[in-house]
Amino acid sequence: xxxxxxxxxxxxxxxxxxxxxxxxxxxxxxxxxxxxxxxxxxxxxxxxxxxxxxxxxxxxxxxxxxxxxxxxxxxxxxxxxxxxxxxxxxxxxxxxxxxxxxxxxxxxxxxxxxxxxxxxxxxxxxxxxxxxxxxxxxxxxxxxxxxxxxxxxxxxxxxxxxxx
Amino acid sequence: xxxxxxxxxxxxxxxxxxxxxxxxxxxxxxxxxxxxxxxxxxxxxxxxxxxxxxxxxxxxxxxxxxxxxxxxxxxxxxxxxxxxxxxxxxxxxxxxxxxxxxxxxxxxxxxxxxxxxxxxxxxxxxxxxxxxxxxxxxxxxxxxxxxxxxxxxxxxxxxxxxxxxxxxxxxxxxxxxxxxxxxxxxxxxxxxxxxxxxxxxxxxxxxxxxxxxxxxxxxxxxxxxxxxxxxxxxxxxxxxxxxxxxxxxxxxxxxxxxxxxxxxxxxxxxxxxxxxxxxxxxxxxxxxxxxxxxxxxxxxxxxxxxxxxxxxxxxxxxxxxxxxxxxxxxxxxxxxxxxxxxxxxxxxxxxxxxxxxxxxxxxxxxxxxxxxxxxxxxxxxxxxxxxxxxxxxxxxxxxxxxxxxxxxxxx
Numbered sequence: 038x039x040x041x042x043x044x045x046x047x048x049x050x051x052x053x054x055x056x057x058x059x060x061x062x063x064x065x066x067x068x069x070x071x072x073x074x075x076x077x078x079x080x081x082x083x084x085x086x087x088x089x090x091x092x093x094x095x096x097x098x099x100x101x102x103x104x105x106x107x108x109x110x111x112x113x114x115x116x117x118x119x120x121x122x123x124x125x126x127x128x129x130x131x132x133x134x135x136x137x138x139x140x141x142x143x144x145x146x147x148x149x150x151x152x153x154x155x156x157x158x159x160x161x162x163x164x165x166x167x168x169x170x171x172x173x174x175x176x177x178x179x180x181x182x183x184x185x186x187x188x189x190x191x192x193x194x195x196x197x198x199x200x201x
Numbered sequence: 202x203x204x205x206x207x208x209x210x211x212x213x214x215x216x217x218x219x220x221x222x223x224x225x226x227x228x229x230x231x232x233x234x235x236x237x238x239x240x241x242x243x244x245x246x247x248x249x250x251x252x253x254x255x256x257x258x259x260x261x262x263x264x265x266x267x268x269x270x271x272x273x274x275x276x277x278x279x280x281x282x283x284x285x286x287x288x289x290x291x292x293x294x295x296x297x298x299x300x301x302x303x304x305x306x307x308x309x310x311x312x313x314x315x316x317x318x319x320x321x322x323x324x325x326x327x328x329x330x331x332x333x334x335x336x337x338x339x340x341x342x343x344x345x346x347x348x349x350x351x352x353x354x355x356x357x358x359x360x361x362x363x364x365x366x367x368x369x370x371x372x373x374x375x376x377x378x379x380x381x382x383x384x385x386x387x388x389x390x391x392x393x394x395x396x397x398x399x400x401x402x403x404x405x406x407x408x409x410x411x412x413x414x415x416x417x418x419x420x421x422x423x424x425x426x427x428x429x430x431x432x433x434x435x436x437x438x439x440x441x442x443x444x445x446x447x448x449x450x451x452x453x454x455x456x457x458x459x460x461x462x463x464x465x466x467x468x469x470x471x472x473x474x475x476x477x478x479x480x481x482x483x484x485x486x487x488x489x490x491x492x493x494x495x496x497x498x499x500x501x502x503x504x505x506x507x508x509x510x511x512x513x514x515x516x517x518x519x520x521x522x523x524x525x526x527x528x529x530x531x532x533x534x535x536x537x538x539x540x541x542x543x544x545x546x547x548x549x550x551x552x553x554x555x556x557x558x559x560x561x562x563x564x565x566x567x568x569x570x571x572x573x574x575x576x577x578x579x580x581x582x583x584x585x586x587x588x589x590x591x592x593x594x595x596x597x598x599x600x601x602x603x604x605x606x607x608x609x610x611x612x
Contacts, residue, residue, distance in 0.1 A: 054360040056317075059400050061382035065365060069324075090382070103384040103543075105366025106324045123485055123533045124287045124443040124519055160368065160537055161286040161485075162325055165441065166449035172325060179327035 039085045044070055048089070061090050064100055068107050076116070076175065077108040105159065106174065113148045113155035115175035115197055117190075121158045124165035133169035134158065136187045153201075154194060173197070205429075205437050206413050207453045209297030218339045221300040227345050229419035230307050235351050242312035246415060248423035250435030255280055255371070255408030256483065256515040258434070258503045267395035268313045269403040276404040277310045277318040278380065279412055282364055282371040284323055286537060287484035287517035290439035290451050291409035295329050298413065299336050305412030307346070307357055308419060313405050316356050321376050324365040333361050368541035372588050373406045375543065386545040387588040410439055430456035434502035442468045444520035445475070461497040464520055475522040479605070482506055483514025485534045486593035488600040489527065510600070527601040527608035528567075532560040538594035549591030552582035556598060563609070572609045576602050 041048045047070055055062040064086060071082035078086075078101055087094045101107040119137070121130045138144060141156065148155040164170045167183035171190075175197070182193060209215040212224055221227075233242050247262025268275060279302070283291040294302050310318045322330045337359050340346045348356045362380055369375045370385040377399050379385035398404020414436060418426045430436045434456035440463055443449045447469030454463065460480060464470065471477055480496070481487035488511040490496055499505055506513040521530065539553035559567075559575045579595040586592050602609050 054362070056400065059381065062362070062380055064382040065363065065379070068365070069363065092382075099384060100382070103367065104324070104364070107365050122286045122537055123530065126533060127444045127519070127521070127525070128449070159366075160540060161284060161288075163283045163289040163292050163323070165287050165289055165443035166451075179325055181325075181328075 040067065040071060040082065041085075041089065061092060064090055064092070064097065068097075068101065072107065074176065075111060076114065077111050079109075083109075106179075114153050114201065115173050115194075116155045116157055117171055117173055117194075118157045118159040118162075119171040120160070120162045120164065120168070122161040124161070125168035125170065128165075128168035130169045133185070133187070137190055140187050140191060153198060176201075202455070204453055205417050206294060206301070206410065206439055207297060207451065208301065215301075216297055216299050216336075218300065218336070218343070221298075222343075225420065226300055227304055227340075227343075229416040230304050230311070230345065231351055233308055233419060234311055234353055234355050239312050239314055242308060242419065245419055245423050246312070249418045249426040250423075250430075251411065251414055251418060251426065252434060252503065253408055254410035254414075254438065254515070256285065256486070258513070261407060261411055264395065264407070265309065265313050265405055267393070268405060269396045270314075272396070272403050273314075274317070274402055275313050275315040276399040276402055277306060277313060277315045278376065278399060278404060278406045279306050279318070279320040279409055280371060280373065280376060280406055281320050281322040281326065281329075281409050282368075282376060283326075283409070284368040284371050285484035285486060285515050285517055286534075287443045287481070287519045288441050288515050289443075290441045290515075290517075292326065292329065293451050294409055294413050294439075295326070295333065299333060300340070301416055302409055302413045303333075303336060303340065303359065304345075305415035306359060308415045309405060309407065309412060310357050310359075311355060313403075315405070316358070318357065318359045319380060319399070320359065320361045321370070321380055322361060322363050323370070324363045327363065330361045330363050337361070367543075368537075369543040369588075369590055372590065375588070376406065377404065384543070386543045389587070431500065431502045431505075433504035438501075438516050440501070441515075441517045442520070443517070444481075445472050445477075445522040445525075446470065446520050447472055456502040457500040459498050459500050460492075460518075463501070463518060464497070468520070471520065471522050473522075475524060477520055478523045478525060479521040479527075480511075481519040481521065481597070482516065483512050483593075484517035484519065485537055486514060486589070486596060487511055487519070488596045489521075489530075489604055491604050527605040528560075528563055531597050531601045532557075532564045534597045535560045535594065538590060542590060542594075546587035546591065548582045548585040549587070549594065552578055552586075552591065553594050556594070560598075567610075569610060572602060 051066045071078045083097045143156045170183040214220045243265045251261040252258040367385045370379045374388035375385040394404040427435045440452045452467045477492040480490045535556045539557040542553045544550045579598040
């Protein structure tokens with residue numbers, strides 16, 4: 038089902054933000070829309086977006102691959118993106134990441150056996166005063182979880198599982 | 202001193218429309234649109250001495266005056282891509298005092314004759330973007346945005362646009378490329394955005410904090426703003442303090458405040474009462490300043506920090522204590538820049554890649570040959586990159602090796 042059929046109001050609203058000569062700008066919000074349900078942009082959605090904006094599928098693919106938050110592969114239902122950049126690392130982020138890997142039995146980049154959670158390391162999330170921290174990217178969008186420790190993380194994952 | 206930017210710390214619920222309006226909100230915008238010519242607004246900002254708060258410190262009023270009045274339409278874009286490690290000030294502004302930021306954006310739009318403005322937010326500020334959409338809707342409902350405002354001919358609409366995870370999109374021309382729906386890669390400059398910007402039209406881009414100053418400057422006057430801070434750098438700055446301090450956070454202080462006051466008086470000093478080894482004043486894009494009493498007592502403004510062999514940049518002050526090895530630190534910053542390099546220009550694409558291999562090796566068992574090689578690669582990149590990302594990726598490397606040779610086994 039095309040995006041325009043599935044989300045007519047949202048597609049209309051997105052396109053209305055940009056002038057006719059700037060229609061291509063809509064590719065970014067449209068990709069977030071396409072990614073909403075399954076956490077990644079499938080080939081059909083890529084073709085659909087290319088058609089709406091009159092650009093090539095290669096154009097769309099190159100944008101997906103350029104940006105960290107777009108995905109073209111299905112992974113965990115939630116992505117847990119931990120900042121391990123310099124300011125967070127100065128406040129225990131690397132130790133936190135190690136402890137999380139230990140507790141979940143995962144290496145960075147891997148997904149839990151039940152397919153629920155993928156663990157990723159990301160660059161600065163503008164929360165340097167609240168380290169250790171991470172964001173989750175999932176069906177409910179992008180959310181920050183700050184001043185975290187391993188126990189709070191495990192609790193959060195349990196909560197997310199219950200709500201799913 | 203009362204807050205000028207982080208006014209929500211003085212006034213609870215300032216992010217609610219009614220509270221903002223009750224506390225003088227939107228008066229500057231309404232007054233300017235009904236009683237001032239656009240060029241008068243630009244003149245006030247020029248005379249105030251306001252400089253860009255995103256890191257480059259370019260005089261704001263001057264930038265606005267560069268807009269090409271022979272080419273239309275005009276656009277204004279707010280750079281809310283806040284991605285420099287150690288920076289989290291724009292986030293607090295947009296969470297706590299969003300209407301002052303939006304009013305500043307509206308004032309700038311009026312000043313340069315733009316009827317459409319965009320707020321480009323980094324994708325991770327998803328929830329902030331949703332909240333801002335709501336604030337914009339409230340302004341529209343109250344007649345502060347929309348068609349023919351206050352009975353004049355001036356119309357203005359503001360839209361948000363989310364990025365999707367790319368530090369390079371904080372570079373103004375890469376931001377424009379991204380906003381246009383392409384990969385966020387910087388353009389060759391000149392031409393600069395005031396002549397050739399969004400969709401090829403004249404565009405003013407400023408940082409969120411820069412815009413947030415504008416309503417207060419219009420309300421209280423250029424002389425008032427100039428009386429705060431220093432001769433070189435007027436006004437206040439939000440210093441994002443992070444690293445090994447007891448109380449990391451945003452601190453809004455007048456320019457001229459010393460590092461010592463920021464770190465010890467406001468930041469609670471260093472964890473475990475350790476000594477400060479180095480300061481990175483501009484986040485990961487910094488040169489490393491080796492710390493001594495003279496450095497700590499240096500007043501922070503754009504010109505004076507330069508005398509310490511560094512740039513104040515976005516004033517994202519990362520404090521490094523004596524437990525930190527510069528070998529480890531430089532490995533971290535280089536990996537960051539390598540990951541974020543857009544790939545367009547060869548010196549940065551190749552340089553950050555090779556630097557990251559060498560810093561990784563040095564971390565584990567490097568020899569002094571490796572350190573010389575790293576310095577060599579970094580110096581070959583300098584002065585040759587298409588944008589500041591590549592240039593700044595070399596700063597911590599070169600200053601780390603030259604100013605902290607003992608950390609690199611180079612004695």
